[in-house]
Amino acid sequence: xxxxxxxxxxxxxxxxxxxxxxxxxAAVSAxxxxxxxxxxxxxxxxxxxxxxxxxxxxxxxxxxxxxxxxLRLPRALVAVLSGAALGLAGAIFQAATRNPLVSPDVIGxxxxxxxxxxxxxxxxxxxxxxxVPLAALAGAIxxxxxxxxLAWRGGVDGLRLVLVGIGVAALAQAGVWYVMxxxxxxxxxxxxxxxxxxxxxxxxxxxxxxxxxxxxxxPAIVATGRRLDALALGDDLARxxxxxxxxxxxxxxxxxxxxxxxxxxxxxxxGFVAFVAPHLARxxxxxxxxxxLLPLAAGCGALLVVxxxxxxxxxxxxxxxxxxxxxxxxxxxxxxxxxxxxSRVGVAG
Amino acid sequence: MSASPLQARELTVGYxxxxxxxxxxxxxxxxxxxxxxxxxGCGKSTLLRALARLLKPRAxxxxxxxxxxxxxxxxxxxxRLGLLPQSPSAPDGMTVEDLVARGRYPHQGLFRQWSERDxxxxxxxxxxxxxxxxxxxxxxxxxxxxxxxxxxAMTLAQETELLLLDEPTTFLDLAHQIDVLELLDGLVAERGxxxxxxxxxxxxxxxxxxxxxxxxxxxxxxxxxPADVVDAAFIRDVFGLEAEVIEDPVTGTPLCLPTTTSRxxxxxx
Numbered sequence: 022x023x024x025x026x027x028x029x030x031x032x033x034x035x036x037x038x039x040x041x042x043x044x045x046x047a048a049v050s051a052x053x054x055x056x057x058x059x060x061x062x063x064x065x066x067x068x069x070x071x072x073x074x075x076x077x078x079x080x081x082x083x084x085x086x087x088x089x090x091x092l093r094l095p096r097a098l099v100a101v102l103s104g105a106a107l108g109l110a111g112a113i114f115q116a117a118t119r120n121p122l123v124s125p126d127v128i129g130x131x132x133x134x135x136x137x138x139x140x141x142x143x144x145x146x147x148x149x150x151x152x153v154p155l156a157a158l159a160g161a162i163x164x165x166x167x168x169x170x171l172a173w174r175g176g177v178d179g180l181r182l183v184l185v186g187i188g189v190a191a192l193a194q195a196g197v198w199y200v201m202x203x204x205x206x207x208x209x210x211x212x213x214x215x216x217x218x219x220x221x222x223x224x225x226x227x228x229x230x231x232x233x234x235x236x237x238x239x240p241a242i243v244a245t246g247r248r249l250d251a252l253a254l255g256d257d258l259a260r261x262x263x264x265x266x267x268x269x270x271x272x273x274x275x276x277x278x279x280x281x282x283x284x285x286x287x288x289x290x291x292g293f294v295a296f297v298a299p300h301l302a303r304x305x306x307x308x309x310x311x312x313x314l315l316p317l318a319a320g321c322g323a324l325l326v327v328x329x330x331x332x333x334x335x336x337x338x339x340x341x342x343x344x345x346x347x348x349x350x351x352x353x354x355x356x357x358x359x360x361x362x363x364s365r366v367g368v369a370g
Numbered sequence: 371m372s373a374s375p376l377q378a379r380e381l382t383v384g385y386x387x388x389x390x391x392x393x394x395x396x397x398x399x400x401x402x403x404x405x406x407x408x409x410x411g412c413g414k415s416t417l418l419r420a421l422a423r424l425l426k427p428r429a430x431x432x433x434x435x436x437x438x439x440x441x442x443x444x445x446x447x448x449x450r451l452g453l454l455p456q457s458p459s460a461p462d463g464m465t466v467e468d469l470v471a472r473g474r475y476p477h478q479g480l481f482r483q484w485s486e487r488d489x490x491x492x493x494x495x496x497x498x499x500x501x502x503x504x505x506x507x508x509x510x511x512x513x514x515x516x517x518x519x520x521x522x523a524m525t526l527a528q529e530t531e532l533l534l535l536d537e538p539t540t541f542l543d544l545a546h547q548i549d550v551l552e553l554l555d556g557l558v559a560e561r562g563x564x565x566x567x568x569x570x571x572x573x574x575x576x577x578x579x580x581x582x583x584x585x586x587x588x589x590x591x592x593x594x595x596p597a598d599v600v601d602a603a604f605i606r607d608v609f610g611l612e613a614e615v616i617e618d619p620v621t622g623t624p625l626c627l628p629t630t631t632s633r634x635x636x637x638x639x
Binding site for chain 1 (some may be wrong): 424451452465473482
């Protein structure tokens with residue numbers, strides 16, 4: 022076989038592994054791990070990498086243990102997991118709509134979360150640490166369901182979904198502005214901060230929902246990645262290859278909405294990650310199949326958020342920049358490069 | 371098992387409020403090439419899409435080996451019937467080999483992703499379409515003719531008895547058109563496949579069709595071997611064109627030579 026592939030066949034089981042994808046995945050995973058350790062090590066109170074590793078292995082002193090396990094590790098893990106969830110969601114949205122410019126931010130799923138969360142922050146007298154994420158979760162899912170229902174016309178066409186999504190996003194933005202005009206300055210300031218997206222002060226209670234969602238959904242998504250590959254050929258071919266197109270697309274979009282919702286609930290809407298991560302993944306291995314693209318996009322998303330968070334903490338220390346600002350600053354020029362390339366070759370992505 | 375692998379029974383299909391195929395019955399003969407011809411908007415592509423169960427009938431049914439196609443599991447249908455739509459597009463950067471391998475989808479599962487049979491089918495499809503040397507090239511770098519051969523290879527890798535193609539020669543130059551048609555002709559002759567395709571060129575249709583189906587206003591105007599159905603009256607009725615029909619000096623099939631150059635007469639449909 023060409024292209025550096027290894028075929029594994031045992032009885033009824035047969036798999037084909039693209040070595041370059043496996044290599045890229047290993048590199049990204051190593052990068053995420055390194056960034057994670059660095060993120061735990063660096064801070065106002067620096068902890069040598071050796072001590073970080075020792076503490077993670079359960080052999081650190083009490084003070085280090087507190088900083089590592091209670092403060093920095095959950096924050097870093099929230100960055101990794103939310104980045105992975107956004108990367109996966111972006112890859113699914115782009116593949117299922119056959120549009121490389123789509124992301125949950127563009128089609129209003131993050132916007133739905135934003136309206137609900139901001140409304141809770143501004144209007145509720147007791148905006149608890151539980152109410153805001155729950156509102157964000159519900160808002161994103163409601164926006165996703167509304168989007169699908171509005172785009173439905175005996176089936177959901179990729180382009181119509183995007184156009185309706187842009188409408189949903191505009192509506193959500195209007196909702197956010199309305200809420201902002203109704204609030205008092207302290208609550209509005211807090212709402213703004215939430216809207217930027219941050220992992221500051223996130224604890225284990227934020228890690229678990231993300232970890233559980235990914236643990237359940239990620240393997241299922243990668244397993245059904247083949248359907249995305251068939252859908253990538255267009256609805257007609259996918260159907261003639263035996264894919265139940267509408268059902269598969271609904272399932273995939275629903276998973277992407279849930280992934281986005283859970284990520285946004287934990288961190289607020291961190292911009293551009295879901296959009297850029299799949300592009301980075303495709304850069305590493307052009308023409309990669311969905312089964313390779315999905316884990317790669319998850320890894321790129323994770324890497325992007327952890328590194329951005331680290332950069333945000335270091336750039337103007339001791340003042341911290343919320344991670345959402347850094348991802349936007351990093352992603353904007355990349356977006357321009359992408360558009361330049363797209364206008365040169367005639368296609369985006 | 372009925373003699374015809376694919377049949378339409380009183381089939382009515384339409385989009386939104388409009389009926390495009392109207393109570394049409396048709397039997398596709400096994401192991402032959404059936405070509406569907408007709409003027410623009412006569413419903414030929416719609417018929418092909420309905421036969422490939424891409425469109426749900428409003429009334430009537432499509433029967434695959436005598437059983438209603440909409441009641442069969444979609445993967446089962448995909449193992450027996452392949453379709454090449456009019457202008458398919460592949461994701462950016464995808465290689466020839468990867469695209470052809472996608473044709474194996476209905477034969478694969480979660481744990482059976484690349485069996486020896488998958489590999490053999492892809493190799494055979496590449497060889498049959500003479501695209502083996504192109505295997506590592508990205509699709510977007512190929513010429514139109516090469517690309518069409520690769521798409522046909524993908525549907526061949528699907529290993530279906532029936533192959534439906536919607537205007538497989540559009541956008542190709544004459545040499546590549548003949549290439550594609552010869553390839554399909556060989557598949558039928560050597561491998562016993564059944565091919566159904568929509569063609570625009572009536573002379574090519576006459577050359578390659580064993581069974582010609584002419585459509586007119588969503589119904590079948592005439593069907594049968596080209597030599598039996600194509601004459602001047604046929605061309606006038608189906609295409610609204612005055613023409614002389616002679617015997618093709620190369621193949622002996624009907625050859626249509628339009629006589630009017632400026633004014634079209636009105637079609638009967």
